[in-house]
Amino acid sequence: MDTKIGAVDACKPASNDVGCLPSNGVSTVHPCIPLNSPESTLGRHLARRLVQVGVSDVFSVPGDFNLTLLDHLIAEPGLNLIGCCNELNAGYAADGYARSRGVGACVVTFTVGGLSVLNAIAGAYSENLPVICIVGGPNSNDYGTNRILHHTIGLPDFSQELRCFQTVTCFQAVINNLDDAHELIDTAISTALKESKPVYISISCNLPAIPHPTFSREPIPFSLSPRVSNQLGLEAAVEAAAEFLNKAVKPVMVGGPKLRAAKACESFVKLADASGYALAVMPSAKGLVPEQHPHFIGTYWGAVSTAFCAEIVESADAYLFAGPIFNDYSSVGYSLLLKKEKAIIVQPDRVVIANGPAFGCVLMKDFLSELAKKLKRNTTAYENYHRIYVPEGHPLKCEPKEALRVNVLFQHIQKMLSADTAVIAETGDSWFNCQKLKLPDGCGYEFQMQYGSIGWSVGATLGYAQAVPVKRVIACIGDGSFQVYIFRHTLLLGIRNY
Numbered sequence: 036m037d038t039k040i041g042a043v044d045a046c047k048p049a050s051n052d053v054g055c056l057p058s059n060g061v062s063t064v065h066p067c068i069p070l071n072s073p074e075s076t077l078g079r080h081l082a083r084r085l086v087q088v089g090v091s092d093v094f095s096v097p098g099d100f101n102l103t104l105l106d107h108l109i110a111e112p113g114l115n116l117i118g119c120c121n122e123l124n125a126g127y128a129a130d131g132y133a134r135s136r137g138v139g140a141c142v143v144t145f146t147v148g149g150l151s152v153l154n155a156i157a158g159a160y161s162e163n164l165p166v167i168c169i170v171g172g173p174n175s176n177d178y179g180t181n182r183i184l185h186h187t188i189g190l191p192d193f194s195q196e197l198r199c200f201q202t203v204t205c206f207q208a209v210i211n212n213l214d215d216a217h218e219l220i221d222t223a224i225s226t227a228l229k230e231s232k233p234v235y236i237s238i239s240c241n242l243p244a245i246p247h248p249t250f251s252r253e254p255i256p257f258s259l260s261p262r263v264s265n266q267l268g269l270e271a272a273v274e275a276a277a278e279f280l281n282k283a284v285k286p287v288m289v290g291g292p293k294l295r296a297a298k299a300c301e302s303f304v305k306l307a308d309a310s311g312y313a314l315a316v317m318p319s320a321k322g323l324v325p326e327q328h329p330h331f332i333g334t335y336w337g338a339v340s341t342a343f344c345a346e347i348v349e350s351a352d353a354y355l356f357a358g359p360i361f362n363d364y365s366s367v368g369y370s371l372l373l374k375k376e377k378a379i380i381v382q383p384d385r386v387v388i389a390n391g392p393a394f395g396c397v398l399m400k401d402f403l404s405e406l407a408k409k410l411k412r413n414t415t416a417y418e419n420y421h422r423i424y425v426p427e428g429h430p431l432k433c434e435p436k437e438a439l440r441v442n443v444l445f446q447h448i449q450k451m452l453s454a455d456t457a458v459i460a461e462t463g464d465s466w467f468n469c470q471k472l473k474l475p476d477g478c479g480y481e482f483q484m485q486y487g488s489i490g491w492s493v494g495a496t497l498g499y500a501q502a503v504p505v506k507r508v509i510a511c512i513g514d515g516s517f518q519v520y521i522f523r524h525t526l527l528l529g530i531r532n533y
């Protein structure tokens with residue numbers, strides 16, 4: 036019998052398909068079928084769907100298992116394929132892209148690519164970013180055959196990559212059958228958008244070009260049913276919160292990093308406008324709360340807050356935190372002087388009032404908007420801040436021939452900032468230096484405070500800049516973190532030259 040095992044090249048000239056079986060194989064659909072109906076294919080469907088949800092750039096690294104898929108993505112006029120030198124960079128670029136566009140995508144190859152992009156996907160999970168991670172997977176005919184594939188650790192087990200992604204994505208679609216491919220792709224994409232988390236889509240390498248009736252027409256435009264609050268829960272939560280806050284003498288409000296995933300930045304500002312409350316931001320939410328707001332009192336970060344901010348927040352008799360994450364960093368080693376009985380904690384779909392009631396199925400943006408209508412105006416906390424605030428001294432000027440100091444450098448960076456710029460701050464000293472920048476209205480600000488993976492910012496800068504070409508992106512990166520990128524970059528260039 037002429038069965039070739041792992042015949043990667045067997046049908047390459049005809050179809051570009053990887054690892055496809057010779058004609059005597061067990062396949063029910065011949066993987067090398069001519070592409071006679073390019074419109075009705077899985078590859079085309081995925082390409083159209085990406086465009087429909089707002090992805091116009093896909094970050095990718097080619098490999099044996101995704102070549103046919105990439106051909107279909109390239110063929111889509113609305114998609115721009117950006118080749119990256121390494122999967123980790125592609126994942127970071129998709130992360131940066133999602134921060135600006137609301138969704139990002141990357142395409143890598145089976146296991147060698149998948150395990151390489153995994154760290155970036157974990158980072159996107161920690162930052163609540165919908166990144167669609169697409170992996171070219173094993174030939175559908177190889178499932179269940181006990182074959183060993185290249186680019187794996189050499190065991191006849193195709194689930195290793197999937198198992199790794201299960202812990203860092205909110206949905207996994209393994210597409211090795213055309214019958215349910217349409218449904219799985221749509222479910223994966225909508226879950227990413229609904230949950231604001233990354234998803235994993237593995238597509239068998241032999242399937243993207245095969246016509247199938249489920250793709251026989253232009254996809255119905257993508258639509259997501261909006262999430263809605265439980266109306267009774269919303270009313271009860273607003274009533275309880277208004278009662279709690281209206282009897283406070285000097286209430287404040289503090290924005291947290293989940294404001295973005297909850298799509299509640301605007302309603303948070305509206306609440307500040309209506310209530311007159313002093314407005315602070317957690318360090319991890321820098322860029323999500325307007326620092327030029329008339330009631331802005333700075334960054335609340337416990338003992339390392341900006342001047343006079345902690346005094347006002349911690350002495351308030353009521354504080355509303357919208358979307359906080361209290362981890363070891365943002366809580367300065369769990370040393371915040373906050374009391375649960377004084378706090379209203381608003382999460383993307385839940386409100387907890389002091390030690391008392393919790394209200395589920397209440398969306399943050401609905402809650403903040405409704406609460407704005409019920410609060411008595413109270414500017415006491417802001418007035419107290421204004422009374423004690425002493426403007427910061429200006430950093431010393433640089434003497435002629437003096438070595439450049441970081442504070443002088445950042446004085447220059449500060450002057451470059453406007454609504455037409457965005458700052459990307461890498462983990463390390465850049466985090467702390469960039470925290471001190473005063474962001475003008477409309478100036479973007481991105482960093483990875485929860486995951487803190489060095490090297491993230493270079494890829495993320497590529498993705499962010501690609502998503503908003505009109506903005507000038509200023510990336511602040513320590514040399515150590517930059518070397519992580521350089522190493523990944525030059526290593527590959529070296530191999531290419533060789």
Ligand SMILES: Cc1ncc(C[n+]2csc(CCOP(=O)(O)OP(=O)(O)O)c2C)c(N)n1
Nearest residue numbers: 462463464465487488489513514515516517
């Ligand atoms: C992937 C990863 N590995 C290790 C670390 C731990 N770490 C945090 S900062 C840092 C050094 C960064 O050096 P540099 O970029 O020069 O930062 P700076 O000196 O500006 O703080 C390391 C290794 C990390 N955050 N992420």
